[in-house]
Amino acid sequence: MPANPRQRRRDRHAPSPSAPAASITPRKLPLTVERITDAALEVVATQNYDALTMRSVAKLLDTGPASLYAHVVNKADLDELIIGRLCNQLVLPTPDAARWREQIADVCAQLRDQYLAYPGISRAAFAMVATDLDVLRVAEGMLAILVTAGIDPQTAAWAIDALYLYVGAYTLEISLAARGGIDSGGTDEIDGSGRAGDTGRPDADGVVGREQRDEVLRRFSALPADTFPNTRRYATELTSGTGHERFDFTVGLMLATLL
Amino acid sequence: MPANPRQRRRDRHAPSPSAPAASITPRKLPLTVERITDAALEVVATQNYDALTMRSVAKLLDTGPASLYAHVVNKADLDELIIGRLCNQLVLPTPDAARWREQIADVCAQLRDQYLAYPGISRAAFAMVATDLDVLRVAEGMLAILVTAGIDPQTAAWAIDALYLYVGAYTLEISLAARGGIDSGGTDEIDGSGRAGDTGRPDADGVVGREQRDEVLRRFSALPADTFPNTRRYATELTSGTGHERFDFTVGLMLATLL
DNA sequence: GGTTATGAACGAACAATGTTCGTAATGACG
């Protein structure tokens, strides 16, 4: 009996001291927060974050949008729930002062892969306050790794913030580039969407489609040489970064001088 | 006569070689892309990005939303226009190999301040592809600074990407924290929005309201000590970072090992 | 100068979104 949804949301940010465990589970298939969260994640996973509407999750649960509001405060609350679920699945290593770099990098990579598995979901991560318990749990884990490594707490706190922001921004950019893509230049409206198998989402490595990269590279090379000399010359470098090289580079950059 | 809006948008990403200068200016006050962009920026500046709707800018121009579509492809196009205008106002220094760090940091700070002057506008920056000419211009400027400093082009390209992403994420977080804020805990719905002068936007230094920081700090200190030991202990460090200390820290982190 | 054609302005409307309201069903409890 989830009581008031608002109360439930508050508890997710600052737990109420008296939290009795869930009682017996009912027999049928009643609407519950877990089922709603699962359905929402399924919508995002099979389509993308833009397709996550109250109606889409309601339809997946064979009901109407109004039924959700008995368990969920609003759409923002649903966003928090799915982000919390995502963060909850991250495995946090027990701090090892000797391997703190790879431990932090690993947590970041986990978060990145979770975000990429649900295209565009980082938008929800940006929109929510950082006091959700599940999000705080991973921050706690990273903080533990850094402070046991002997890093100044202030530095550690700011570094965690920076890393968290970067992971969100990186995955968001990849998801957006994978979907919308380029303006399909050339003549108007001739959208010869021929190639099958191009699902419009990043593959496992977060690589944006090869043809998209080539398209950007072509545009860079076509820029006027007087105002964009470096962009022209280093178009290859600017458009490179397949796989997660760019990601690893930046995380390494941030961890390089932390000690 | 702006021809086709779609053509105009394409030109902003890859200029058409034949671009005749604007002819005589009409006498009255015809709707034009500049006026629409100005109105859009005014809406965002006086309210926030959420208030930027086709109808709001149309109302500011004393017309209806349909009239805008003769000059603007769609809302995404309008987003591109305002981001382009913002980037266009940045002043790019002539590269000085001896002062490359402060030059890069300065450009980032300029971008940050522009974003913060228009709360939430970084959402639009994230949603657009990075081939807009005005955006490319600042990337070109930063690339020039880094390569003249003798930094490997590949490293420079990735660093610029990381910096750009971080600035957007940082400003977006600040704008969101300044607006929505916390769930106004305690009892339901008693929103005693008493304090006047709290406009709900970050002040000049991007400081999120002091009472908000205290609120977060209070929550951190109230966390269970067994599962959140570090968050509790270092709550002060986690919530610190007034002004732009956090921002300067992260940018410095990224620039530290670039050479 | 009169006619015509081209593009902009605009009102109305449509589809989709988040959300709320009133009501019916459903199950717990005395």
Added chain:
DNA sequence: CGTCATTACGAACATTGTTCGTTCATAACC
């Protein structure tokens, strides 16, 4: 068995982006 609180749900409302058809002004042309 009756009462009542909670959940489920259909219908509706307000707000978004966007399009359609029409009107209108201005420029081009003979």
